[in-house]
Amino acid sequence: xxxxxxxxxxxxxxxxxxxxxxxxxxxxxxxxxxxxxxxxxxxxxxxxxxxxxxxxxxxxxxxxxxxxxxxxxxxxxxxxxxxxxxxxxxxxxxxxxxxxxxxxxxxxxxxxxxxxxxxxxxxxxxxxxxxxxxxxxxxxxxxxxxxxxxxxxxxxxxxxxxxxxxxxxxxxxxxxxxxxxxx
Numbered sequence: 001x002x003x004x005x006x007x008x009x010x011x012x013x014x015x016x017x018x019x020x021x022x023x024x025x026x027x028x029x030x031x032x033x034x035x036x037x038x039x040x041x042x043x044x045x046x047x048x049x050x051x052x053x054x055x056x057x058x059x060x061x062x063x064x065x066x067x068x069x070x071x072x073x074x075x076x077x078x079x080x081x082x083x084x085x086x087x088x089x090x091x092x093x094x095x096x097x098x099x100x101x102x103x104x105x106x107x108x109x110x111x112x113x114x115x116x117x118x119x120x121x122x123x124x125x126x127x128x129x130x131x132x133x134x135x136x137x138x139x140x141x142x143x144x145x146x147x148x149x150x151x152x153x154x155x156x157x158x159x160x161x162x163x164x165x166x167x168x169x170x171x172x173x174x175x176x177x178x179x180x181x182x183x
Contacts, residue, residue: 007116012160014121015070017152022075027118031078031151034114040103041095046087047104048143049111050079060136061148065128074123074150078111079133080104081143101146108147121154 028051035049052058053076061079062072071077082104087095108124115122125148133145171178 004117007113010160011113011116011122012158013123014150014152014154014156015123015158016155017070017073017075017121017150018155019073019075021153023120023151023153027115027120028076028151030118031111031114031120035078035080035107035111038103038107038110040106041087041099042090044086044090044099045103045107046083046095046100047107048081048083049107050081050137050139050143050145052077052079052137057137061128061133064132064136065125065148068125068127070123071125071148071150073152073155075152076150078108078149078151079137079145080108080111080147080149081139081145083142084144085142104146108149111149115149115151119153120151123150124148125150 032049032051036045040046052061058074058077059072061077062068065071082100084096084100087100087103089095091099112122112124126146128145128148130145133139133148134143137145139145167180171180
């Protein structure tokens with residue numbers, strides 16, 4: 001098992017997956033368990049994860065994502081959907097509009113990190129036609145797809161991209177207001 005901070009530093013988006021190496025069931029289960037361990041508003045877990053392994057369905061996801069080649073090369077994809085009704089019952093409008101989205105997004109991030117820790121590559125896809133994904137997978141009406149996480153063994157090792165420096169990203173709050181350096 002890799003060190004957690006090494007996983008964070010070396011995780012990168014994979015745009016080509018190996019076609020002859022399927023994801024082992026135990027690795028898929030570990031990724032799904034990690035996603036379900038993610039924190040959620042009121043512990044409601046107002047999301048669903050749809051596992052997509054059939055080639056025809058992967059092709060539908062590729063079509064719904066504007067033909068992104070990377071989606072079509074993935075041996076499997078996880079589609080994270082909000083369950084807004086579940087969140088709304090407890091938290092009202094804020095639950096429906098925000099908490100369900102946050103729950104699904106955090107679960108996606110946990111899954112992505114677990115995939116990296118398992119030696120898998122991943123690609124978080126956010127550009128897609130939600131209605132096409134919904135129709136292509138015949139999702140129940142209360143589920144709204146918010147992320148597609150493609151998984152598989154990398155057929156590439158892309159260079160790590162640079163990140164902005166902390167001083168460009170972090171602000172510190174004080175009684176005098178928000179500033180760029182700790183008081």
